[in-house]
Amino acid sequence: MKRVIIGLMIAGTALVAKPYTQADRIADMNKIAESMNIIQSGFFYNNYDTVEAGVDQLTTTIANVKPIQKEAQEQDIMEKFMDEKYQMTNKIVKKISTKSLTILQRFKAGDSAEAVQAYTKIMGQCMKCHREIRHW
Ligand code: HEC
Numbered sequence: 454m455k456r457v458i459i460g461l462m463i464a465g466t467a468l469v470a471k472p473y474t475q476a477d478r479i480a481d482m483n484k485i486a487e488s489m490n491i492i493q494s495g496f497f498y499n500n501y502d503t504v505e506a507g508v509d510q511l512t513t514t515i516a517n518v519k520p521i522q523k524e525a526q527e528q529d530i531m532e533k534f535m536d537e538k539y540q541m542t543n544k545i546v547k548k549i550s551t552k553s554l555t556i557l558q559r560f561k562a563g564d565s566a567e568a569v570q571a572y573t574k575i576m577g578q579c580m581k582c583h584r585e586i587r588h589w
Contacts, residue, residue: 472522484514485579492556492572496565504560504568508553511575515549518542541585545578552578 491507494500520538552571559567 473517473519475521478518478521481514481517485511485518488514489572489575489579492553496560496569496572499565501561505557508557512550512553515546515553518546538586542582545582549575549578 488507488511491510492504493507495502495504495507519542552575555571556568556575559565559571
C-alpha cells in the first residue's frame with residue numbers, strides 16, 4: 454500500500470511539473486550571462502577553479518533552456534515553425550554544452566588560446582539564438 458501511495462505521488466509530481474515560463478527563461482539567461490563572466494575572469498586570472506565553476510553553472514543552466522509555455526501553446530497554429538524552434542534550440546543548447554566542456558579540457562591542458570576560441574564560439578551561439586528567436 455505504502456509503495457502504491459509513493460508511486461502515485463511520484464506520478465502526480467510528474468504531471469504537475471511546472472511549465473517553463475518567460476520569467477524562468479529570463480532568470481536562466483541572467484544566470485548564463487553571469488556564467489560567461491565567471492569563465493572570462495577565470496581566463497584573465499588564469500584560475501582553473503573559476504573556469505570550472507563558470508562552466509558548471511553554464512552547463513547546468515543552459516540545459517533548462519527551451520521554448521516557453523506560451524510559445525509551446527502556439528504549436529497548433531504554427532506547428533511547423535515550432536518544430537523548427539525546438540530543433541534549433543536543442544541544437545544550440547547542445548553546442549553550448551559541448552563547447553563549454555572544450556573550454557575546460559583545453560584550459561586544463563594549458564591551451565588558453567583554444568579555450569578562448571571555444572568561449573567565442575559559445576558567444577556566437579548565444580547571439581545566433583537571440584537573432585533567430587528574438588530578432589535582436
Ligand atoms: C535557445 C535560445 C537562446 C540561447 C541559446 C541563448 N539565449 Fe539569451 N535569450 C533568449 C531569449 C528568447 C531571450 C529573451 C527572454 C525574454 O524576454 O523572454 C534572451 C535574453 C537574454 C538576456 C537578457 C535577459 C533579461 O534580463 O532580459 C541575456 C543577458 C541573455 N539572453 C544572455 C545569453 C547568453 C550569455 C547566452 C549564451 C551563453 C544566451 N543568452 C543564449 C534566447 C536564448
